[in-house]
Amino acid sequence: MSYETDNIARIQGYVPGEQPSGSGVIKLNTNENPYPASPLVAETLAKIQIEELRRYPSATAREFCHLAAEIHGINPENLVPTNGGDELLRLALTTFVGESDTVAITTPSYSLYPVLANLRGCSLHEVPLQKDLTYPENLIETLCNLSAKICILVNPHAPTGALLPVSFIDSLARKFKGVLIIDEAYADFVDPDLSYDSIPLIRKHKNLLFLRTLSKGYSLAGLRFGYGIGDHELIAPMLFKTRDSYNTDYVSQKLASAALKSKNYAMTTWKKIRGSRIVLAESLSQLGLKNWPSQSNFILAQIPQEPGAKNVYHKLKADNILVRHFDVESLSDKIRITIGSEGENKQLISSLKKIIAP
Amino acid sequence: MSYETDNIARIQGYVPGEQPSGSGVIKLNTNENPYPASPLVAETLAKIQIEELRRYPSATAREFCHLAAEIHGINPENLVPTNGGDELLRLALTTFVGESDTVAITTPSYSLYPVLANLRGCSLHEVPLQKDLTYPENLIETLCNLSAKICILVNPHAPTGALLPVSFIDSLARKFKGVLIIDEAYADFVDPDLSYDSIPLIRKHKNLLFLRTLSKGYSLAGLRFGYGIGDHELIAPMLFKTRDSYNTDYVSQKLASAALKSKNYAMTTWKKIRGSRIVLAESLSQLGLKNWPSQSNFILAQIPQEPGAKNVYHKLKADNILVRHFDVESLSDKIRITIGSEGENKQLISSLKKIIAP
Numbered sequence: 001m002s003y004e005t006d007n008i009a010r011i012q013g014y015v016p017g018e019q020p021s022g023s024g025v026i027k028l029n030t031n032e033n034p035y036p037a038s039p040l041v042a043e044t045l046a047k048i049q050i051e052e053l054r055r056y057p058s059a060t061a062r063e064f065c066h067l068a069a070e071i072h073g074i075n076p077e078n079l080v081p082t083n084g085g086d087e088l089l090r091l092a093l094t095t096f097v098g099e100s101d102t103v104a105i106t107t108p109s110y111s112l113y114p115v116l117a118n119l120r121g122c123s124l125h126e127v128p129l130q131k132d133l134t135y136p137e138n139l140i141e142t143l144c145n146l147s148a149k150i151c152i153l154v155n156p157h158a159p160t161g162a163l164l165p166v167s168f169i170d171s172l173a174r175k176f177k178g179v180l181i182i183d184e185a186y187a188d189f190v191d192p193d194l195s196y197d198s199i200p201l202i203r204k205h206k207n208l209l210f211l212r213t214l215s216k217g218y219s220l221a222g223l224r225f226g227y228g229i230g231d232h233e234l235i236a237p238m239l240f241k242t243r244d245s246y247n248t249d250y251v252s253q254k255l256a257s258a259a260l261k262s263k264n265y266a267m268t269t270w271k272k273i274r275g276s277r278i279v280l281a282e283s284l285s286q287l288g289l290k291n292w293p294s295q296s297n298f299i300l301a302q303i304p305q306e307p308g309a310k311n312v313y314h315k316l317k318a319d320n321i322l323v324r325h326f327d328v329e330s331l332s333d334k335i336r337i338t339i340g341s342e343g344e345n346k347q348l349i350s351s352l353k354k355i356i357a358p
Numbered sequence: 359m360s361y362e363t364d365n366i367a368r369i370q371g372y373v374p375g376e377q378p379s380g381s382g383v384i385k386l387n388t389n390e391n392p393y394p395a396s397p398l399v400a401e402t403l404a405k406i407q408i409e410e411l412r413r414y415p416s417a418t419a420r421e422f423c424h425l426a427a428e429i430h431g432i433n434p435e436n437l438v439p440t441n442g443g444d445e446l447l448r449l450a451l452t453t454f455v456g457e458s459d460t461v462a463i464t465t466p467s468y469s470l471y472p473v474l475a476n477l478r479g480c481s482l483h484e485v486p487l488q489k490d491l492t493y494p495e496n497l498i499e500t501l502c503n504l505s506a507k508i509c510i511l512v513n514p515h516a517p518t519g520a521l522l523p524v525s526f527i528d529s530l531a532r533k534f535k536g537v538l539i540i541d542e543a544y545a546d547f548v549d550p551d552l553s554y555d556s557i558p559l560i561r562k563h564k565n566l567l568f569l570r571t572l573s574k575g576y577s578l579a580g581l582r583f584g585y586g587i588g589d590h591e592l593i594a595p596m597l598f599k600t601r602d603s604y605n606t607d608y609v610s611q612k613l614a615s616a617a618l619k620s621k622n623y624a625m626t627t628w629k630k631i632r633g634s635r636i637v638l639a640e641s642l643s644q645l646g647l648k649n650w651p652s653q654s655n656f657i658l659a660q661i662p663q664e665p666g667a668k669n670v671y672h673k674l675k676a677d678n679i680l681v682r683h684f685d686v687e688s689l690s691d692k693i694r695i696t697i698g699s700e701g702e703n704k705q706l707i708s709s710l711k712k713i714i715a716p
Contacts, residue, residue, distance in 0.1 A: 003507075003537050003565060004595045005456045013599035019414050027413070036409045050403060051394045053580035053613070055385070056377050056573075083441055086602045094477070098363045099457060112603075119452070119600060149361075179361050207361060215414075222411035222608030237362045241371035242477060244444045245470075250580030251609045255411070 007121040014115040017324055026347055028338040029322040031186070031298050033219040035272065035341070037255070038265035041220075044258035048251060057250035060239065064253050067260040068212075068227060072199045077232040080239045081256075083247045085185050085213035085226035086112060089152070091238045092209060092228070093120045096179045097149045104148035106135065108159065108330050110183065113152050122149075129330065133160045133292065133300075140168075144175045151176055154183040155198070156190065159326070159336040161294025163190060166198045173205035179234065181209045185226075186296035188217025188270055189277075194295075199229060206231040216297055218259040218266050224248075225256040273297050276339050283349045284337075287356050298338045300331075303356075309333050312355055319351045365479040372473040375682055384705055386696040387680040389544070389656050391577040393630065393699070395613075396623035399578075402616035406609060415608035418597065422611050425618040426570075426585060430557045435590040438597045439614075441605045443543050443571035443584035444470060447510070449596045450567060450586070451478045454537045455507045462506035464493065466517065466688050468541065471510050480507075487688065491518045491650065491658075498526075502533045509534055512541040513556070514548065517684070517694040519652025521548060524556045531563035537592065539567045543584075544654035546575025546628055547635075552653075557587060564589040574655055576617040576624050582606075583614040631655050634697050641707045642695075645714050656696045658689075661714075667691050670713055677709045 002009055017030035036042075061081035069076045082088040089112065097103055099121040105113045107126040117124040125146050130136055143151050151172075155164045164182075173180045182198065190196045202208050213226035225248060228235060248256075259266065280299055284291045290302040303309040313325035313335055324336040337348065360367055375388035394400075419439035427434045440446040447470065455461055457479040463471045465484040475482040483504050488494055501509050509530075513522045522540075531538050540556065548554045560566050571584035583606060586593060606614075617624065639657055642649045648660040661667040671683035671693055682694040695706065 001564075002595075003454050003592060005454065005459075007456070008453050008595055008599060011599060014603055016414070016417055016603045019417065030414055032413050034412075036407075036412055041411075042408045045406060045408060046404070048403060049394075050400045050577070053399075054392075054394055054577045055390050056374070056388055056579045057582070059374055059377065083607075084602065084604055086604070090602060095366050096361050096363065098365070101363075206359075219408070219412045221414045224415070224604055224607040234361060237360075237366055241366060241369060244442065244448060245372055245374045246442055246444070246582055249441075249582040249607070249610055252607055255408075 008119070011115070011118040014112050018322055020322065024320060026321040026340060026344045028340050028344065028348060029324045031216055031338045032221050033216055033269055033273070033297065034339070034344060035219060035269040037219040037259055038262035040262035040265070041255050041258045044254055048254060053250055056246055057248065057253055059245050061248050061253045064257045064260070067257055071260060071263065072229060074199065074202065074229065075232070078202060078229055078235060080228040080235050080243065081248050082226045082228060084215065084224040085183070085211045087247065088211050088226055088228040089113070089116055089181070089183070091242050092150060092179065092181055093117065093122070094242045095237050097122050101149040102146060104143050104146045104151040106139070106153060108326065108328060109154045110158050111326070133330065134162070140172050140175055143172065144177070147177070149178040150181060151178060152181040152183060154185070156186050156295040158186065158296065159298065159300045159331065160292040161296040161298060161300065162292065163196065163295040166196070166201065169198050169208070170201055170204070173201060173208045176207065179207050179209055180205070181211060183211045185211060185213045186216060187212065188266070189273055189297045190295045191274060202230050206233060209234055214256050214259055217270060219269065220255065220259060223252045223255055225252050273339050276342060276345055280337070280339060280345050280349070287349070287352060289356070298336050300334050300336050302334050305333070307355060309335050312352070315355045316348070316351055321348055321351055366477070369473070369476040372470050376680055378680065382678060384679040384698060384702045386698050386702065386706060387682045389574055389696045390579050391574055391627055391631070391655065392697070392702060393577060393627040395577040395617055396620035398620035398623070399613050399616045402612055406612060411608055414604055415606065415611055417603050419606050419611045422615045422618070425615055429618060429621065430587060432557065432560065432587065433590070436560060436587055436593060438586040438593045438601065439606050440584045440586060440601070442573065442582040443541070443569045445605065446569050446584055446586040447471070447474055447539070447541070449600050450508060450537065450539055451475065451480070452600045453595050455480050459507040460504060462501050462504045462509040464497070464511060466684065466686060467512045468516050469684070491688065492520070498530050498533055501530065502535070505535070507536040508539060509536060510539040510541060512543070514544050514652070514654040516544065516654065517656065517658045517689065518650040519654040519656060519658065520650065521554065521653040524554070524559065527556050527566070528559055528562070531559060531566045534565065537565050537567055538563070539569065541569045543569060543571045544574060545570065546624070547631060547655045548653045549632060560588050564591060567592055572614050572617055575628060577627065578613065578617060581610045581613055583610050631697050634700060634703055638695070638697055638703050638707070645707070645710060647714070656694050658692050658694050660692050663691070665713060667693050670710070673713045674706070674709055679706055679709055
């Protein structure tokens with residue numbers, strides 16, 4: 001007999017991207033930053049003594065929240081630290097959605113959203129993107145008509161890399177009756193020439209929750225550190241009720257704080273990645289592969305029926321290059337390529353060339 | 359307006375013990391180990407490079423689970439790694455309890471249990487201990503008659519430190535229809551002369567889930583690393599469905615593994631603490647303070663109405679010594695004292711002497 005609840009017994013878990021343990025693999029499948037974190041993070045790590053680990057960490061990651069608040073021009077009370085960005089999503093569903101409520105998302109997007117809604121035991125409404133993976137014109141009205149308790153949009157979009165206008169988030173937050181979550185896991189890679197900053201909208205909208213993470217922009221996927229940003233009334237129940245009391249550990253608090261203190265260093269990696277993004281997009285186009293203009297650290301590329309996207313995924317893997325292929329209708333003819341180092345991108349293109357036009 | 363669900367809006371969060379940031383405080387309030395982790399943990403920490411943090415960690419903490427399995431004489435499939443022991447409790451409630459179900463606990467015990475049941479939105483049935491804080495004679499029958507989906511017992515008991523006979527756990531697991539969680543956060547401090555080991559019971563009972571943590575025994579409260587042990591059918595849904603995919607980070611996996619590899623070192627700290635436990639208990643008795651025989655790293659002491667437990671807590675605090683006072687009926691006349699280093703225990707006793715018999 002199974003002891004799981006009926007709901008849990010029914011569902012499938014989330015399947016994360018492959019994490020090969022060996023070296024020698026060019027890993028362009030889970031959107032990690034190809035460059036390591038800053039020297040200050042390294043120094044901070046080297047200075048930690050095990051004596052410091054004997055005690056419980058700050059339950060609310062005080063130092064980190066003060067630093068993050070300064071960077072975003074908000075107050076520490078607007079922040080909740082989380083064990084990776086994924087935890088913020090789970091906390092939001094636990095806090096704001098009941099089992100008889102609905103969560104609204106667009107499809108395709110981050111494949112964890114439906115899994116979390118299933119785990120919560122609530123209803124899920126998926127609004128499909130158009131065939132070219134742009135949002136439908138009447139998206140705001142469609143989303144508002146669903147009476148959902150939470151709507152989650154990823155911005156820049158995954159897997160296309162498209163950026164939502166701040167004015168769109170503003171409008172949707174004003175019209176939407178529930179909590180609007182904007183998952184900005186990849187926001188660090190947005191071109192600074194766009195002067196893009198959606199965070200100040202939390203002062204206007206009490207229902208707006210942003211997700212940020214240090215996994216990608218700060219090269220710390222192994223550390224598990226993310227945070228939520230919103231009005232204090234929205235943040236407080238997650239901070240003081242639904243979060244596990246000590247959800248972020250001492251080492252990760254220290255290193256995440258050091259990463260923010262040396263944001264300028266991280267920005268140099270973002271610049272390199274943006275440069276590589278232009279080169280990679282051009283190379284893909286030259287191979288005749290349609291690709292989506294990305295403000296993120298990955299590029300979605302469409303593969304012609306011959307040789308086929310799944311086939312290309314496998315052939316690249318045989319060449320020791322991992323990219324991501326999603327076996328869902330709207331993405332089955334595409335692959336998502338994380339932007340790697342210059343050398344990695346070159347090897348990818350050279351391998352792709354052999355596969356696509358041998 | 360609040361966006362919280364009605365259930366979340368209604369409840370209070372868990373209030374963890376005080377974590378003063380300054381030094382100079384003798385901290386005997388949250389059951390931390392007074393001695394640091396092993397030299398191997400320090401070496402392992404010193405060797406970690408930030409380049410290793412760029413990528414996602416092992417989602418299932420493979421190395422750690424293999425080591426822990428070896429220590430307990432079980433299989434890696436019997437283990438789920440968690441972000442502190444608290445996460446295991448939350449996962450168990452998410453996985454095995456629905457909103458219309460009941461969780462059974464005894465009272466007093468770890469004050470997080472009722473908070474987690476409230477968060478899950480399920481019913482809670484609390485079976486009171488007897489006035490002397492021993493379990494009632496008919497406990498197994500009482501618990502089995504509740505039709506609870508989960509029963510949680512802490513062993514050694516918190517805050518008394520009393521150990522459950524293995525035969526008791528065996529009987530209860532056999533008769534109880536739901537999942538029996540034995541929270542062994544403090545099991546490392548049990549006297550080895552007792553040859554106590556309840557873990558092999560998982561081979562007999564498919565409904566038995568043990569909680570273990572590295573916070574106390576391995577001096578790593580700051581690291582947040584715990585694990586669950588049980589039949590694979592019980593472990594699998596938590597491992598593959600309800601757990602956040604990357605719930606433990608790279609650094610904590612590495613250090614937790616090093617801690618297990620150097621278990622012999624940790625055992626030397628357990629021995630010192632057991633020695634101090636005898637001395638501290640005697641000193642408390644000499645002060646005329648009734649205390650409970652403890653197999654844990656804390657001692658519960660009863661304080662006469664004059665000067666009163668809460669008053670003693672405050673006076674110790676004024677002396678820069680933190681102990682724990684729980685403002686609930688069965689414990690309001692007691693304080694819980696974490697066993698510190700020899701010097702810390704001496705200062706506590708000397709301060710207590712001034713307060714109790716000035």
